[in-house]
Amino acid sequence: MNQQNSGRDVKLRGLAEDLVPVLAANAADVDQSGCFPVSAVEALRGSGLFGLSVPVEFGGLGGTLSDLSEVAQILASGCLSTAMIWAMHCQQVDSVVRYGTVRLCEDLLPRVAAGKAYIASVTTEPTGGGHLLSAQASLDQAGEELVMRRVAPIVTGGEYADGFLVTMKDSANASSNQVTLVYADRSQLDIEYRGQWNALGMRGTRSLGMTLSGQLPLHQIVGERGEYRTVAVQSMIPLAHIGWSACWLGGARARLADVVGLVRSPRRPKSLDPNSPLTASRLARVRVDLELVSAYLNSVVGEVIAHRAEGHSLDSPETQIHINTLKISAAELTFRAVDSLIELTGLSTGYSRDSAVPLERTFRDLRSATLNYSNDRLLTMNGSLSLLDRAVRLA
Numbered sequence: 001m002n003q004q005n006s007g008r009d010v011k012l013r014g015l016a017e018d019l020v021p022v023l024a025a026n027a028a029d030v031d032q033s034g035c036f037p038v039s040a041v042e043a044l045r046g047s048g049l050f051g052l053s054v055p056v057e058f059g060g061l062g063g064t065l066s067d068l069s070e071v072a073q074i075l076a077s078g079c080l081s082t083a084m085i086w087a088m089h090c091q092q093v094d095s096v097v098r099y100g101t102v103r104l105c106e107d108l109l110p111r112v113a114a115g116k117a118y119i120a121s122v123t124t125e126p127t128g129g130g131h132l133l134s135a136q137a138s139l140d141q142a143g144e145e146l147v148m149r150r151v152a153p154i155v156t157g158g159e160y161a162d163g164f165l166v167t168m169k170d171s172a173n174a175s176s177n178q179v180t181l182v183y184a185d186r187s188q189l190d191i192e193y194r195g196q197w198n199a200l201g202m203r204g205t206r207s208l209g210m211t212l213s214g215q216l217p218l219h220q221i222v223g224e225r226g227e228y229r230t231v232a233v234q235s236m237i238p239l240a241h242i243g244w245s246a247c248w249l250g251g252a253r254a255r256l257a258d259v260v261g262l263v264r265s266p267r268r269p270k271s272l273d274p275n276s277p278l279t280a281s282r283l284a285r286v287r288v289d290l291e292l293v294s295a296y297l298n299s300v301v302g303e304v305i306a307h308r309a310e311g312h313s314l315d316s317p318e319t320q321i322h323i324n325t326l327k328i329s330a331a332e333l334t335f336r337a338v339d340s341l342i343e344l345t346g347l348s349t350g351y352s353r354d355s356a357v358p359l360e361r362t363f364r365d366l367r368s369a370t371l372n373y374s375n376d377r378l379l380t381m382n383g384s385l386s387l388l389d390r391a392v393r394l395a
Contacts, residue, residue, distance in 0.1 A: 031204065040078075053094050085156060099181075100222050108183065123166075142215070146182060166212065167179050234314050242300065244327060245293065255337075258359075262345070263283070269345075271346055282340055293330045318394075324385075342359050
């Protein structure tokens with residue numbers, strides 16, 4: 001690592017660490033009320049971290065995937081909902097940086113870097129669920145403008161987003177897998193909100209249903225028309241799995257640190273005996289789970305960075321398996337780790353909503369991890385992909 005990169009990494013860590021107290025101070029109220037973490041997101045806007053993935057020529061921080069992973073973990077130690085909102089925004093930004101038109105990048109990325117544009121994702125549909133690579137709602141074209149009407153059952157942070165990346169069937173006559181990705185600015189849309197977000201966990205993400213209608217200029221197409229699969233495979237999917245996994249790991253790691261601090265404290269509950277073999281064994285099991293997630297996350301981040309640097313596609317069976325396996329394992333192991341910490345700390349500390357250690361909130365937040373693009377769906381994909389990788393090229 002050269003000195004310039006090292007200095008940038010230290011700066012980014014410092015920006016994230018400075019925000020943790022703000023995120024943590026609001027996390028309990030955000031969870032209790034199920035409201036969007038407005039104060040925390042405003043602090044993120046002001047910090048410049050919304051522009052972490054924006055190249056420096058557009059005023060951004062020019063961060064790498066490694067930076068995104070590390071910052072997501074730090075932010076998640078304060079509030080998992082806020083960290084997920086930020087990570088999913090960064091996922092959208094990466095797609096624009098890599099596949100947006102010159103005009104779109106020149107118009108949008110400086111606003112992102114300045115904290116003036118938070119971008120949400122619109123990929124779910126009432127009939128298709130979360131099948132990323134197909135769409136039912138179709139684009140129409142009127143002269144030099146695209147006409148869209150899109151119903152989405154879940155849009156994370158949609159009430160507060162300044163713009164949206166939206167998947168659409170390329171035209172009424174196109175097949176459902178000819179999907180086009182478009183950027184839609186809030187100012188270009190009529191928006192209706194549908195339903196409520198009263199979830200078990202991740203309550204601050206405010207993932208409401210929305211209907212978006214509007215007309216968009218052609219230069220706001222991201223990638224080639226009908227070729228969203230390329231954007232998804234090369235950018236949106238790997239960034240989602242890396243960002244989500246980093247958030248889940250950061251949240252679980254923070255709770256382990258809290259419990260370790262509690263066990264070492266003279267004010268610890270009597271049930272937490274630091275000399276007990278049972279305490280040591282349970283802490284060790286949690287540490288093993290988090291070590292495995294951390295190592296696999298770093299491995300996949302390195303693999304994606306290397307492929308991008310060499311101009312290689314991420315579409316090979318083994319790389320797709322590795323990216324999917326990261327999400328599957330991170331979702332399962334971080335939840336298991338926090339569940340184990342609750343078992344260790346017991347009813348009064350681990351299970352109580354009033355505990356000084358927010359294990360109960362993190363437990364509920366992490367319960368969503370296997371559902372957030374279903375692990376069952378990814379396992380089915382990996383099974384099929386495994387048949388194509390006869391050499392069994394492991395991460």
